[in-house]
Amino acid sequence: MSGDELVRDDGFDDFLDAVADGEGFYVECENGHGSLPPRRVCPHCGTTDLKEVPLPESGEVETHTTIHVASPEFADDVPYVTAVVDFGPVRLTGQLQDVDPDAVETGASVAPDVGSTETTGERILVFRPR
Amino acid sequence: MTGVRVAGVGLTHFGKHPERTGRDLFAEASAAAFADAGVDRSAVESLKYGNFMGELAEHQGHQGPLMAEAAGVDAPATRYESACASSGVAVREAVKDVRNGEADVVLVGGAERMNNLGTAGTTEALAIAADDLYEVRAGITFPGAYALMARAYFERYGGTREDLAAIAVKNHDNALPNEHAQFQREITVDEALDAPMIADPLGLYDACPITDGASAVVLVSDEYAEAHDLDAPVAVTGTGQGGDKMALQDREYLARTPAAEKAAEEAYADAGVEATDVATAEVHDCFTIAEVLALESLDFYAPGEGIGAAARGETTRDGDLPVNLSGGLKAKGHPVGATGTSQIAELTRLLRGDHPNSDAVDGEVGVAHNAGGTVASTTVHVLEVVA
Ligand SMILES: [Zn+2]
Numbered sequence: 001m002s003g004d005e006l007v008r009d010d011g012f013d014d015f016l017d018a019v020a021d022g023e024g025f026y027v028e029c030e031n032g033h034g035s036l037p038p039r040r041v042c043p044h045c046g047t048t049d050l051k052e053v054p055l056p057e058s059g060e061v062e063t064h065t066t067i068h069v070a071s072p073e074f075a076d077d078v079p080y081v082t083a084v085v086d087f088g089p090v091r092l093t094g095q096l097q098d099v100d101p102d103a104v105e106t107g108a109s110v111a112p113d114v115g116s117t118e119t120t121g122e123r124i125l126v127f128r129p130r
Numbered sequence: 131m132t133g134v135r136v137a138g139v140g141l142t143h144f145g146k147h148p149e150r151t152g153r154d155l156f157a158e159a160s161a162a163a164f165a166d167a168g169v170d171r172s173a174v175e176s177l178k179y180g181n182f183m184g185e186l187a188e189h190q191g192h193q194g195p196l197m198a199e200a201a202g203v204d205a206p207a208t209r210y211e212s213a214c215a216s217s218g219v220a221v222r223e224a225v226k227d228v229r230n231g232e233a234d235v236v237l238v239g240g241a242e243r244m245n246n247l248g249t250a251g252t253t254e255a256l257a258i259a260a261d262d263l264y265e266v267r268a269g270i271t272f273p274g275a276y277a278l279m280a281r282a283y284f285e286r287y288g289g290t291r292e293d294l295a296a297i298a299v300k301n302h303d304n305a306l307p308n309e310h311a312q313f314q315r316e317i318t319v320d321e322a323l324d325a326p327m328i329a330d331p332l333g334l335y336d337a338c339p340i341t342d343g344a345s346a347v348v349l350v351s352d353e354y355a356e357a358h359d360l361d362a363p364v365a366v367t368g369t370g371q372g373g374d375k376m377a378l379q380d381r382e383y384l385a386r387t388p389a390a391e392k393a394a395e396e397a398y399a400d401a402g403v404e405a406t407d408v409a410t411a412e413v414h415d416c417f418t419i420a421e422v423l424a425l426e427s428l429d430f431y432a433p434g435e436g437i438g439a440a441a442r443g444e445t446t447r448d449g450d451l452p453v454n455l456s457g458g459l460k461a462k463g464h465p466v467g468a469t470g471t472s473q474i475a476e477l478t479r480l481l482r483g484d485h486p487n488s489d490a491v492d493g494e495v496g497v498a499h500n501a502g503g504t505v506a507s508t509t510v511h512v513l514e515v516v517a
Contacts, residue, residue, distance in 0.1 A: 012263045035380060036264060043380055063285065063384055065277035065329045067269065071254035074269045082269055084278055084379050091379035094268045106285050117269070124268055 011038025016123060020114040024055035026090040034090030058130050059087035061108045066101040076119040085110055085127055094125035133352040134228045135362035136513070137235075138167025139475035144343035144463030145312040148245040152181070152188055153200040155344035156241040159468075160201035163237070163346035163475075168360060174348075175233035177207035178224045180217025180240030181467035184209075186255040187243045201346070203237055211467075213259035214416060216240055217345070218470030218500030218509035222369045224349050225511075234354040239346030240472075242465035252340050256466075259503035261377035273337055273417065275378060275504045277329035280419040282384035284331065287434030291331050294418035295322035296441035298335045298460055301415060304447055305457025307486035310472075312339050312463035336418040341463030345472035364478045368401025368512030370394060376506050387505040390427030394499070394510045398429075401495075401512035405429035408451065409493025410480055412473040414501040414508075415458040424499045425453065428510070447490045455480055455487040470500035470509065477513045 015037050018024055026034045027050045029042035034053075041048050064083035067074075074080065081096040081104055096104060097115055108129065115126035140162025142155050156179075164171055177198045184190045194207035210220040217240030224236040244252050256272040265275065283289060299319055305311035322335035355362045372392030375381050382388065398404060405428060413424035425436035430451060439445045445453040456462045456476035459469060477496040479485035494515040501508045 009263060043375060063278045063282040065274050065281060065331075066327070067271055067274045067277075067329045068326070069249070069253060069271065069273065069328045070269065071257050071271060072250050073254070075250065077269065080269060082274055082278070084282075084384065093265050093270065093377065093379045106281070122267070 012036070016114050016125065019055070019112050019125065024112050025052045026055050027051070028053040028089060032089060036090065036092070055112060056087050058109050058111050059085040059092065061096070061104065061106050061110060062086045062091065063106060064096060064104050073122070074117060074119050077117050083127060092125060094127050097126045098128045131229050132231065133516070134225050134366045135350050135352060135355045135360070136364045136366060136474065136478045137169050137348040137350045137355060137360050137362045138163045138165070139478050140166060140346045141310045141472055141475050142344045144310055144341050144465060146245045147342040150243070150342060152184060152190065152193070152241045152243045152344070153196060155243070155342065156197050156239060156346070157200040159241070159344035160237060160239055160346040163239070163348050167348040169235060169348050169350065171202045172204070173235045174203045174205050174237045175235055176205050176227065177201065177203050177237045178210060178220035179207060180210050180220040180470055182211060182213055182216050182242060183244070183255045183466065187247055197241070201237060212507045213502035214414065214464070214466050215470055215500045215502030215507050215509055216467040219371070221470055221474055221511060222371055222509050225366050225369045228349055228351050234351045236349045237346060238349055238471055239344065240467040240470060241344035242467040243342050244340045244465060245342050249340065264377040264379060271329065273332055274329040276417040276419055277332045278378060279384055279423070279504065280331050283419060283422065283437070286385045287437065289437035291323060292319060293437045293441050294336055295319040297415065297418040297421050298322045300440045300446050301454050301458040301460040304455050304487060305461035308457050308462060311457040311461055312341055313457070313461045332417055332419070338416045338459040338464040341465040343463060343465035343468050345468040345475050347471050347474050347478070363515050363517045364481050364513055365516040366511055367514045368397040368403065370396030370400060370510045372396070372508050374506045378504060386433055387423045387427050387501070387508070389505050390424060390499060390501060390508040390510065393508040394428045397510040397512050401514065403495055403512055407495045408497050409495055410451070410455055410491045411453050411497040411499065412456060412477050413453055413458070413499040414469070415454055415460045416464055418460065420501065421453065421458065423505065424501070428497060428499055447487065452490045455485070455490055473498040473500060474511060474513070481513060481515050
């Protein structure tokens, strides 16, 4: 999947646009549960009163892996590091770039950004060390 | 509410059969199940069929009626898709139908054709069991997702790659006498540790293989078994199902699987048994860490305690609670849609006494744990010898 002619995933692509502009956000319900768009209900409690809240500037790597066997869309990217990063009320999953795969540690502080894959040029959520 | 008997089971060889179609595989497995059951095809009132990646692997949707044809069954047929738990869900629906009096005879099964896609194609196809927007677009693979869970487990509770390797060694050892298994060969801990990394900390030997195969079971009501004088000593006495958020990032736990905990709790209560009653379990070890999470979800171990079970010899063939005596997904193979029913088939053989590893079973209660994706869906079934 690549190329500008493709249909946008409304909501999620808005989120990526915002992260790229340094204005990342997530969706929060009245009970303080965080999630990523698109949402019409909070996935944690089912409430429908959701608002966009600025994403913190940094999060902590909660878990990570270096992927050596990829699907065809990421064939030229291997090895690459993916991580689940804790931003407090919300977690994000993306590629950890600008790091030595052997030196990645849980608990490391990283910032969200938008990058692209080497294989297709498709833009993806990435994290960079802070 | 009637009881549900396993009248017969059938399996193809699990392995590389890239030239064989799904319908051919299922025709073989279902024929074996009918022969084992001593039930005629014409008695079947519905087919519940599990399959995950048929559109990608065979350009074939709408597989329910197709597989009814392949099995020679003239009955309504429905495909169930719940990733790797597809046929586990089919079993659960069949059990409900028999209990409710909707049907006396149900054919349940599943099949998957995978090897014709190659490794990259299969990796791509399996990845669609993850969340496309939040995970697949970021490059998450199926092994990658389990690697994230494995590292989270190590960080939270401890554990080593050696502990995981002991699980792989155990399951290969169990597969040795199983004629249906993909890998009938021993491996060592050192071989497992030295194998190439797929997604660290998971190496090649922490992962199940890419497998083609099919499985089928004939489920009947107590009344039908009695009226037709069937030799069907094993019953499905408990069923449970649980769910969780699709993406790991939205889960409460990264090192526990609440969907399986809920399914197990429900299935145990349904059967009126406890974890301590269980003599053997077939659990969803698509990756070695998955077996650990399964053991803890099934309440055999507290969270954080299951990691060393194989290394300590507790879940090996001569241990107190032998797990995956079939070889598990790891060594027997994991044709995704066929896995749930194959666990029921293997447990039935183990409890009936006609499995090559039956001697290792000391008791009359078995449990099957079938997990979909990164355990966003799970079924658990309790099987018991009742006659
Ligand atoms: Zn909420």
